[in-house]
Amino acid sequence: MTKLHFDFSKINAKARLKLVQGSVIPRPIAWVSTRNENGTINLAPFSYFNMLTDSMVSISFQMKDQHHKDTYHNLLSQKQGVIHIVDGSLLEKMDVTGMPLERNQSELQFVDLNLASSQIVETPTIKEALISLEVKFEQEILLTSSISDDVDAHLVLLRVVGMSVDSSVFNAEKGYILADVLNPVARLAGPNYGKIVPIDYKRQY
Numbered sequence: 250m251t252k253l254h255f256d257f258s259k260i261n262a263k264a265r266l267k268l269v270q271g272s273v274i275p276r277p278i279a280w281v282s283t284r285n286e287n288g289t290i291n292l293a294p295f296s297y298f299n300m301l302t303d304s305m306v307s308i309s310f311q312m313k314d315q316h317h318k319d320t321y322h323n324l325l326s327q328k329q330g331v332i333h334i335v336d337g338s339l340l341e342k343m344d345v346t347g348m349p350l351e352r353n354q355s356e357l358q359f360v361d362l363n364l365a366s367s368q369i370v371e372t373p374t375i376k377e378a379l380i381s382l383e384v385k386f387e388q389e390i391l392l393t394s395s396i397s398d399d400v401d402a403h404l405v406l407l408r409v410v411g412m413s414v415d416s417s418v419f420n421a422e423k424g425y426i427l428a429d430v431l432n433p434v435a436r437l438a439g440p441n442y443g444k445i446v447p448i449d450y451k452r453q454y
Contacts, residue, residue: 370411
């Protein structure tokens with residue numbers, strides 16, 4: 250076995266990204282709906298997304314050319330949104346909503362999706378999504394570069410205030426989400442996606 254060592258102080262940002270992004274896989278995808286300043290609905294996917302507590306999730310918004318996507322601005326201004334879990338049937342539509350658009354332009358004009366009212370927040374939910382998490386803004390943390398004090402990303406903490414789960418992916422008796430039925434899609438490195446497949450081995454401790 251031969252192991253290669255990479256000193257992150259001696260390689261550039263692109264090389265660091267390839268190494269970390271290709272290793273921290275699979276990554277769950279947050280498909281986030283928010284309301285734009287002009288009232289239209291923004292919908293965009295983010296794979297720097299994870300669970301922090303039983304009611305707190307995080308999304309890291311990366312700086313690109315010193316600009317953020319509308320989702321970041323909308324979460325800070327509206328203080329709320331809806332995160333949808335992407336299943337295999339929604340993969341292509343989700344990918345389309347990742348296209349670059351002008352500010353306040355809605356991705357929904359490019360995909361055939363239906364909106365439904367959420368139960369708690371004012372931001373609408375994507376009707377076709379099997380699971381949606383209604384969230385409210387909690388906190389923002391600035392993440393700096395490893396080589397300077399420049400801000401690389403904004404980590405946004407969001408409080409889950411409610412969820413909608415399709416009965417087909419829920420075991421009501423045990424209160425479990427049925428991952429194999431949900432068939433969630435995850436991000437891998439580069440442009441690649443993957444599936445989450447449960448295995449027979451169960452956690453012992």
